[in-house]
Amino acid sequence: MAHSIKISYSACHGCVNCIKSCPTEAIRVISGSITIIKDLCVDCGECLRACERKALGIDDDDWDLIRVHGDIAAIPDPTFFAQFGSYWYPELAKGVLAQNGIDLLVDDIEDAFDLSAYAAARTIERMSKDQLPVISIYCPAVVRLIQLEFPELLSRLVVVENPLEIAAEMWRKRTKSFAPLTLISPCPAKITMVRDPVGRRPSPIQHVVSMRKVVHTLMASGVKVSSDTPRGKSDTKRFAEWASRGGESRHISKFANRDLRIIAVSGLRNTMDLLEQLELGRLSGVDFVECRTCDIGCFGGIAVPESRFMAHMKHRHIETNWQLSPEREASLKSMFENEKLWKLSEPIPSRQRLPLSSDLSEAMARLKQMKAIFAELPHIDCGACGRPSCKAMAEDVAREQGEITDCIFKLREDISSLASQIISLADLQPNALKRIQPGKSIKVNAQRG
Amino acid sequence: MADPIHLEYEVAADDYQAAGAASNSVKETLKMLGVPTAISRRAAIITYEAEMNLVIHGGGGKIVANIDEKSVELMTIDEGPGIPDVEKAVQEGFTTAGDRAREMGFGAGMGLPNIKRNADVFEIFTEVGSGTTLRTVINLP
Numbered sequence: 001m002a003h004s005i006k007i008s009y010s011a012c013h014g015c016v017n018c019i020k021s022c023p024t025e026a027i028r029v030i031s032g033s034i035t036i037i038k039d040l041c042v043d044c045g046e047c048l049r050a051c052e053r054k055a056l057g058i059d060d061d062d063w064d065l066i067r068v069h070g071d072i073a074a075i076p077d078p079t080f081f082a083q084f085g086s087y088w089y090p091e092l093a094k095g096v097l098a099q100n101g102i103d104l105l106v107d108d109i110e111d112a113f114d115l116s117a118y119a120a121a122r123t124i125e126r127m128s129k130d131q132l133p134v135i136s137i138y139c140p141a142v143v144r145l146i147q148l149e150f151p152e153l154l155s156r157l158v159v160v161e162n163p164l165e166i167a168a169e170m171w172r173k174r175t176k177s178f179a180p181l182t183l184i185s186p187c188p189a190k191i192t193m194v195r196d197p198v199g200r201r202p203s204p205i206q207h208v209v210s211m212r213k214v215v216h217t218l219m220a221s222g223v224k225v226s227s228d229t230p231r232g233k234s235d236t237k238r239f240a241e242w243a244s245r246g247g248e249s250r251h252i253s254k255f256a257n258r259d260l261r262i263i264a265v266s267g268l269r270n271t272m273d274l275l276e277q278l279e280l281g282r283l284s285g286v287d288f289v290e291c292r293t294c295d296i297g298c299f300g301g302i303a304v305p306e307s308r309f310m311a312h313m314k315h316r317h318i319e320t321n322w323q324l325s326p327e328r329e330a331s332l333k334s335m336f337e338n339e340k341l342w343k344l345s346e347p348i349p350s351r352q353r354l355p356l357s358s359d360l361s362e363a364m365a366r367l368k369q370m371k372a373i374f375a376e377l378p379h380i381d382c383g384a385c386g387r388p389s390c391k392a393m394a395e396d397v398a399r400e401q402g403e404i405t406d407c408i409f410k411l412r413e414d415i416s417s418l419a420s421q422i423i424s425l426a427d428l429q430p431n432a433l434k435r436i437q438p439g440k441s442i443k444v445n446a447q448r449g
Numbered sequence: 450m451a452d453p454i455h456l457e458y459e460v461a462a463d464d465y466q467a468a469g470a471a472s473n474s475v476k477e478t479l480k481m482l483g484v485p486t487a488i489s490r491r492a493a494i495i496t497y498e499a500e501m502n503l504v505i506h507g508g509g510g511k512i513v514a515n516i517d518e519k520s521v522e523l524m525t526i527d528e529g530p531g532i533p534d535v536e537k538a539v540q541e542g543f544t545t546a547g548d549r550a551r552e553m554g555f556g557a558g559m560g561l562p563n564i565k566r567n568a569d570v571f572e573i574f575t576e577v578g579s580g581t582t583l584r585t586v587i588n589l590p
Contacts, residue, residue: 280472280493280494350486355480355482358483360483360518361518367454
């Protein structure tokens with residue numbers, strides 16, 4: 001499993017703030033700097049939020065290099081339009097960026113998000129009661145979290161492709177262009193979605209850059225809306241709703257033929273709790289579940305430059321047109337009938353962490369060893385061993401990926417027992433030096449014949 | 450054959466917040482042993498419902514898990530009021546849960562039926578006034 005977090009070793013001081021923030025316990029601090037276990041990282045971005053020294057960053061493509069080549073076609077994440085002083089309606093943003101030599105895919109995005117919501121609504125309606133609820137696949141961090149921690153829920157993921165990928169394919173088909181496509185991403189998870197696609201292969205998108213970088217470059221070049229900026233109809237598109245929690249759900253329910261029972265949550269803790277409850281079978285009578293690992297939804301993404309609160313507020317002040325014209329509905333229906341346009345082509349595999357051993361008896365023996373090691377540890381989860389908890393430490397030692405003396409308290413115990421051995425050794429004296437001290441009697445051990 | 454893995458959890462009465470801890474731990478343990486996820490999910494559901502039963506009805510108690518190469522055995526032991534009519538208690542929708550439990554969204558009468566559905570062996574030993582022991586077994590493939 002690839003991930004899109006990069007580490008600046010010169011900035012990392014080896015503090016242990018990040019390791020505790022990771023929901024999958026994917027980070028260790030070894031030899032004074034961070035290591036990310038790549039198979040366990042889901043790109044939620046929590047470690048970047050936790051790092052005060054900015055030693056963790058986003059591993060994206062080089063926007064400057066992409067720009068040098070010219071001929072830039074870019075897919076904006078729905079959060080993009082709320083990143084500037086005022087809300088840039090999609091048609092306006094398209095006009096502004098066109099003046100800067102960037103072709104922003106607005107029409108294809110509109111079609112793709114409509115199609116995705118339409119396909120999801122039809123899929124939900126055709127499912128039997130015990131197949132519901134289905135889970136949104138829009139947040140790639142949630143998909144990866146399910147692959148890793150909740151594999152029993154994989155069959156509940158809605159089999160509709162991410163609309164950002166659908167848009168890329170539609171654009172390619174429509175323009176027949178060979179130019180590379182760049183996704184402007186609000187988070188590391190969507191970067192990884194492009195680099196290591198799940199449920200489809202390969203990604204129809206070639207480059208991904210963080211939104212922070214794109215917006216800053218645009219602002220530095222003095223971009224602004226002027227009277228000669230070409231504008232289309234100033235209408236908010238339905239896809240813009242997907243930038244905040246519940247937007248996807250609203251889109252799907254507007255397209256549904258019956259009243260859908262939906263739960264939409266954002267933030268890592270809510271996501272974990274909801275998936276846990278879903279796995280325990282506690283969510284009966286629910287049709288659709290939307291989870292976003294970032295607060296407020298994608299506006300809270302770690303690569304989003306504008307304050308998530310401001311972006312959300314700007315977005316809330318615009319109106320969304322939910323009305324589908326009969327022609328629009330007919331065209332969505334015909335696109336929906338062509339499953340190739342929207343259906344995931346491959347099943348999403350489970351990516352569970354390895355058991356202690358592939359052999360059950362051996363794994364049981366190691367588990368006992370792990371419990372024995374754990375019992376010896378101080379259980380204060382201090383992190384000094386470079387692991388998020390004493391439990392993780394015990395597991396690493398049982399997997400032979402660490403030494404018990406990595407624990408500072410165990411090391412102290414060892415030193416203290418060594419020290420007492422030294423003291424007792426120091427008390428031993430050679431016979432020739434043994435003298436009777438004044439006022440003390442000496443025990444004579446030697447037996448005489 | 451290796452000695453079975455033995456896990457024990459104390460569950461306090463009316464502690465709705467803590468319920469779920471044993472279930473998580475059983476699930477984690479089975480994952481680490483490489484037991485198929487469909488089975489660890491069933492074990493997690495049984496343990497969760499058992500925890501809730503102890504919290505709501507049993508006045509607290511103990512959950513015991515024994516895992517060997519052949520099966521996962523999950524037992525709950527309480528010294529609560531006992532179950533007067535076991536046949537009734539395993540019917541879906543039957544509940545004696547109090548208002549407090551129902552206000553919190555529990556006590557829908559799905560606990561024991563849910564446990565029964567997920568277990569290969571399901572046994573209840575109960576005596577009114579002295580307590581209940583529930584024994585379930587899930588066979589490993």
